[in-house]
Amino acid sequence: MERSRPKKKGAAEARKTLNFRIIGTPQDKPFFFIVIILLVFGTFMMFSASYIWGLTEFNNGYYFLQRQLVALFGGLAAMIAVSFLDYHFFQNTRIAYLAFIVVFGLTLVTSFIGTSVAGARRWIVIGPINFQPSELLKVAFIILMAYLGALNYPKFKHFGFSTLPFLMVMGLCCGVLVLQRHLSGVLIFGAIGVAMIFVAGVPLRHFAVLVGAVGVLGGLFLTYKIISGGGFGYITERIQSWQDPTSDILGSTLQTYQSMLAIGSGGIFGLGFGESRQKHLWLPEAQNDFVFAIVCEEFGFLGAIVVILLFALFVFRGFYIAANAPDRFGMLLAAGITIQIGIQAFLNIGVACNAFPNTGISLPFFSYGGTALLIQLAEMGILLNISRQSNIKE
Numbered sequence: 001m002e003r004s005r006p007k008k009k010g011a012a013e014a015r016k017t018l019n020f021r022i023i024g025t026p027q028d029k030p031f032f033f034i035v036i037i038l039l040v041f042g043t044f045m046m047f048s049a050s051y052i053w054g055l056t057e058f059n060n061g062y063y064f065l066q067r068q069l070v071a072l073f074g075g076l077a078a079m080i081a082v083s084f085l086d087y088h089f090f091q092n093t094r095i096a097y098l099a100f101i102v103v104f105g106l107t108l109v110t111s112f113i114g115t116s117v118a119g120a121r122r123w124i125v126i127g128p129i130n131f132q133p134s135e136l137l138k139v140a141f142i143i144l145m146a147y148l149g150a151l152n153y154p155k156f157k158h159f160g161f162s163t164l165p166f167l168m169v170m171g172l173c174c175g176v177l178v179l180q181r182h183l184s185g186v187l188i189f190g191a192i193g194v195a196m197i198f199v200a201g202v203p204l205r206h207f208a209v210l211v212g213a214v215g216v217l218g219g220l221f222l223t224y225k226i227i228s229g230g231g232f233g234y235i236t237e238r239i240q241s242w243q244d245p246t247s248d249i250l251g252s253t254l255q256t257y258q259s260m261l262a263i264g265s266g267g268i269f270g271l272g273f274g275e276s277r278q279k280h281l282w283l284p285e286a287q288n289d290f291v292f293a294i295v296c297e298e299f300g301f302l303g304a305i306v307v308i309l310l311f312a313l314f315v316f317r318g319f320y321i322a323a324n325a326p327d328r329f330g331m332l333l334a335a336g337i338t339i340q341i342g343i344q345a346f347l348n349i350g351v352a353c354n355a356f357p358n359t360g361i362s363l364p365f366f367s368y369g370g371t372a373l374l375i376q377l378a379e380m381g382i383l384l385n386i387s388r389q390s391n392i393k394e
Contacts, residue, residue, distance in 0.1 A: 027083060028387035031317040035079075035365075035380050038310050042291075042366035043072060048274050049294040050287035050368060064287055064368050071370030075377030082381025083388065090382075091329045096147040103140040104172060107133040111179040120181040131371035134177060134185050138340055139375060141173050141189060142196070146332035149200035163206045166197050167213070184359035188343060190214060195339045199322075200332055242357035255290060258283040259352050262293040263304075270300030287368040289360055292352040307366075308349065315342040321383055324390045334386045337379045 047065040054063035090096060106124075110133050114121040122132050148165045170193040177185040194214065198207060241253040249257045262278035265271065276297045279286045286294055296304045318338030325331040341364045348363040350356040362369055364376055 026388070027384045028317065028321055028390075031314075031321060031387065032384060034310060034314050034317060035377075038314065038365040039072065039377075041307070041310070042363075043068060044273070045291055045295050045298075045366055046287050046368050048276065048298060049279050049291045051274070052280050053287065056281065067370055068368060068373065071373045072377075075374040078374060078378040079381040079384070082378050083384035085381070085385060087330060087333060087382055087385045087389070090143045090333070091147055091150065093147075096144050100140040100144045100169075103133060103137045104176065107137050108176050108179075111176060114180075122180045122182055129371075134180070134182060135372050135375050137173060137176075138189070138192070139379060141169065142192065142333065142336035142340065144169055145193065145196045145200075146329055146336055149196065149332045150327070150329035163197070163202055163210050166193060166200075166202075167210060169193070170214070184347075184361045186218075187347070187359065188340070188361065190218070191343045192336060192340050195343075196332060196336050199335045199339075238357040238359075242354060245354055255284055256351075256354050256358055259290050259293040260354055262290075262297040263353065266297040266300040266303070268301045270296070270298045270303055273298050289348065289358075289362055289367065290352055291366045291368075292349050292363055295366075296352075311342065311345040314338075318342075318383060321387045321390065325386050326389050330386045330389065334383055337383055340379075341376070 043065075046068055047062075050064035051061040054065075055061040057063075060066075090099075110124055111121055115123040115125045115130065117123060122134060123130050124133060145166060148169070152165065170189065173189045173193075174186045177183070177189065194211060197210060202210070237252050241247065241256055245253045245256040245260060247253055258278050262276065262283060265277065271277070276286075276294050278297060279294055283290055283293060292304070292307065295307055299306070315338055318334060318341070322331045322334035322338060325334055344361055344364050347356060347359060347361045348367075351358055351361065362372060365373070
């Protein structure tokens with residue numbers, strides 16, 4: 001059987017780096033403003049959550065804010081630039097595969113020679129800059145999954161085209177993250193992959209086989225690692241801490257316990273911006289994984305509802321862009337990015353409220369992390385570009 005190929009028109013568009021018809025074409029303004037509101041609110045909250053720690057550790061309360069602003073302005077520039085970059089550029093076979101291979105290789109190498117933090121090698125440090133290649137791998141993963149979904153769609157009735165290629169890409173990504181003891185990353189990649197496969201329109205019987213296989217193999221692997229003491233014993237500890245957050249408030253449950261205190265202290269209207277008590281070194285890493293708890297403490301239940309509604313609107317508008325994309329690749333690309341941000345926000349907020357065990361997942365646009373913010377804003381540029389080309393189509 002002849003191998004299916006992208007249409008000639010799509011291949012030609014994929015070679016373009018700039019579609020001049022896009023210039024002057026309106027983008028999705030509601031989505032753009034939602035992103036800006038999340039970004040501004042998130043930056044203020046990151047600053048509030050990090051001020052005391054910066055003052056104590058670096059004798060500069062603006063230490064984290066200054067670094068985050070560099071990434072913020074760089075990210076905004078990237079978002080604007082990418083919004084004019086024809087997203088079909090990523091549909092090019094060489095680009096899709098080469099980007100994935102390079103970033104996957106970098107992530108794999110980091111597993112062995114990267115900087116170790118808390119026993120996990122996930123970071124590359126170059127002078128004052130440190131970043132996790134796995135953040136960039138998310139983008140390459142989504143692009144390749146979207147490419148495969150668009151390329152193989154006509155042959156989805158065959159398991160070898162509908163499910164197997166996706167499963168292989170997911171297996172590679174999850175495997176390298178297991179080497180880094182980055183199980184929260186495994187969870188995110190797995191969730192993004194399964195959701196994208198469903199959105200791609202894979203036959204339900206194939207989808208059921210995929211979900212069952214992933215669940216069984218993942219469960220067996222984790223059970224073996226935990227029982228054999230293969231470096232994953234902390235999973236059991238985190239589950240126990242989740243079940244009883246008061247069992248070790250000076251040790252394993254410290255973050256969860258202090259997060260719950262912060263959320264409870266906020267009441268309905270909160271203590272006011274900058275007035276959090278838990279950020280005074282009671283809640284570790286307040287500016288990272290638990291910034292939502294500080295939002296709740298300073299702005300109360302109403303502030304929490306605002307954040308949740310903003311992310312809900314983000315997801316709704318992201319799927320709107322996906323549903324109106326000019327082609328299948330654009331639809332899957334927009335859906336994948338939207339799913340990524342939505343899943344991270346859902347899990348982070350759930351952890352802060354102790355609905356889930358502590359996973360170490362950051363809150364998009366809110367948590368401190370220059371590389372992650374830069375990449376997220378570049379992804380927003382891709383979504384805006386898809387929305388621009390949807391307007392051209394109309």
